[in-house]
Amino acid sequence: QKEVEQNSGPLSVPEGAIASLNCTYSDRVSQSFFWYRQYSGKSPELIMSIYSNGDKEDGRFTAQLNKASQYVSLLIRDSQPSDSATYLCAVKAPTGRRALTFGSGTRLQVQP
Amino acid sequence: GAVVSQHPSWVICKSGTSVKIECRSLDFQATTMFWYRQFPKQSLMLMATSNEGSKATYEQGVEKDKFLINHASLTLSTLTVTSAHPEDSSFYICSAREEDSTDTQYFGPGTRLTVL
Numbered sequence A: 001q002k003e004v005e006q007n008s009g010p011l012s013v014p015e016g017a018i019a020s021l022n023c024t025y026s027d028r029v030s031q032s033f034f035w036y037r038q039y040s041g042k043s044p045e046l047i048m049s050i051y052s053n054g055d056k057e058d059g060r061f062t063a064q065l066n067k068a069s070q071y072v073s074l075l076i077r078d079s080q081p082s083d084s085a086t087y088l089c090a091v092k093a094p095t096g097r098r099a100l101t102f103g104s105g106t107r108l109q110v111q112p
Numbered sequence B: 001g002a003v004v005s006q007h008p009s010w011v012i013c014k015s016g017t018s019v020k021i022e023c024r025s026l027d028f029q030a031t032t033m034f035w036y037r038q039f040p041k042q043s044l045m046l047m048a049t050s051n052e053g054s055k056a057t058y059e060q061g062v063e064k065d066k067f068l069i070n071h072a073s074l075t076l077s078t079l080t081v082t083s084a085h086p087e088d089s090s091f092y093i094c095s096a097r098e099e100d101s102t103d104t105q106y107f108g109p110g111t112r113l114t115v116l
Helices: none
Strands: A011-014 A019-025 A032-038 A045-050 A054-058 A061-066 A071-076 A085-092 A106-111 B004-007 B010-013 B019-025 B032-038 B045-051 B067-073 B076-081 B090-097 B105-107 B111-115
Touching (some): A011 A019, A019 A032, A032 A071, A045 A061, A045 B105, B004 B090, B010 B019, B019 B032, B019 B111, B032 B076, B045 B067, B076 B090
Parallel strands (some): A011 A106
Antiparallel strands (some): A019 A071, A032 A085, A054 A061, A085 A106, B067 B076, B090 B105, B090 B111
8 A cells, every 4th residue: 555645637627616636645643744736847836734634725725634534635726727737745754754755646637 | 935946957968977966945944855856757756865964865776876965054955966877867856844843845946867
């Protein structure tokens, strides 16, 4: 089982719709969770971080964390073609490795 | 957010030469930086963790003698690809960890290496 799992996609949504990106993780004691966006040929860009159960909203983005289910998601409201990218979920365990563990990413396509 | 720079943004070199890539945290100090490699249409692969003032920690399968890492200051880490070969051609990305409780990593823009 991979430590951080994401559906590779592509996830295709029409412009203006809500895109829902999901991520599960295996280490139950993980404490820090991040979503990065990576455009083709570019490096990852931090979108959001979340540390406690519940929802966290920032503009059109909402991160949701459920530690009991070991599940973190990212919702993108009013999706735009410019949101088309690969979205990486990253998890940090509280001890041990300092590096984040990344999922393989979900490719999102927003159709105009 | 915090800013991380990388230099050069791209480099083309002949097989057998060495290439140095710099990673700088511009507005924060980073005792820990990370080096990743990404091949086309593949996910990020962590190569090594760079620790200021001490030896880097390499991931399994990454040759430490080929990928030399130096983290001489709190804002600068360098990766040197020694005796580069075409199979080393890739997108090399560094990230720096902000020294607070959040463990947030900020990525540099990446360096595209092409070895002829």
